[in-house]
Amino acid sequence: MANNSVMEDTLKVLKDHKLRVTPQRHIILAYLASHHNHPTVETIRDGLSKELPNMGSSTIYNTLNTFVEHRLVVELQNGDGSTHYDYFGTPHYHAICTNCGKIVDVTYPGFSKDEKTLEERTADISGYMISGNHMEVYGLCPECQVKLGVKK
Amino acid sequence: MANNSVMEDTLKVLKDHKLRVTPQRHIILAYLASHHNHPTVETIRDGLSKELPNMGSSTIYNTLNTFVEHRLVVELQNGDGSTHYDYFGTPHYHAICTNCGKIVDVTYPGFSKDEKTLEERTADISGYMISGNHMEVYGLCPECQVKLGVKK
DNA sequence: TTCCTATGTTGGAATCATTACAAAGTAATT
DNA sequence: AATTACTTTGTAATGATTCCAACATAGGAA
Ligand SMILES: [Mn+2]
Ligand SMILES: [Mn+2]
Ligand SMILES: [Zn+2]
Ligand SMILES: [Zn+2]
DSSP, X not given: OOOHHHHHHHHHHHHHTTOXXXXXXXXXXXXXXXXOSOOOHHHHHHHXXXXXXXXXXXXXXXXXXXXXXXXXXXXXXXXXXXXXXXXXXXXXXXXXXXXXXXEEEEOOTTXXXXXXXXXXXXXXXXXXXXXXXXXXXXXXXXHHHHHTTOOO | OOOHHHHHHHHHHHHHTTOXXXXXHHHHXXXXXXXXXOOOHHHHHHHTTTTOTXXXXXXXXXXXXXXXXXXXXXXXXXXXXXXXXXXXXXXXXXXXXXXXXXXXXXXXXXXXXXXXXXXXXXXXXXXOEEEEEEEEEEEEOHHHHXXXXXXX
């Protein structure tokens, strides 16, 4: 699952953020860093049932909330009722299927620049002191296009 | 509150979408069209307590879900636990305060073009058949900047 | 290394937004 | 006016998330 370099990297990330290193935090962060499935709390619990069979879901919620506060992780809603989490290593945004909820990463050359432009423009217009953004694009994923028989 | 022209306009919107015109639907839509507060279900219930004192919150949920399906209204989360709703008359996006949750509308000349560019690019990259998008920018609103004593 | 304590984990209960359901009401069509 | 499918309503059920108190432990101090 999470290889050694991921474990080393995530250990460093925790220490850099002055977070106390517990096995739960380390393993959850490593899981997120090595899975780009945008998991829910339940997905994480299932994925780590071998490593941490006794971990309560409270711990996962606590841990993820801590990571979100430290901006290691972002929260995503795809309309299925539960929150999805994403380790935000490289800048990207999301395309979300309105039929099955599948979330995929999207980026392109110049995305970071566009993002910065958006934030600066928003600061000018609104007077907010900007700290981040979320962009989501909705539509039907390729599988659901076939499943629903829609034609382009 | 909602003036005559708003009532006429929203009546037409309901009919154009072949939605059965009930007092609840008409008044809720008119409320949304004339308030840009991004209300929650509770805010709407309070705001309409004079006009519709016996309306149940189930009705508000049902009605709003219908409007969202017909794309008259969009849902927004600002992290306070409940969903906010927005009648989407003119294209805009949102700046959301990370401290107090305040949501403000933002737009600029050329926003619709930028939006279309983003959607087309995302379709090319992901293969999704795009139907919409949400952009949110996070930060501290001017009031909270003062309240928290942050310096620019 | 051992001790100390602030912090984290756990599991179960509590919360609260949203949905499900069945009975009663009504908009639109005939 | 009669019909009927759709809507509203109140209440119960659901389910994700948070709260809480007891227990455990990471990491600094001695
Ligand atoms: Mn992602
Ligand atoms: Mn708005
Ligand atoms: Zn899909
Ligand atoms: Zn604020």
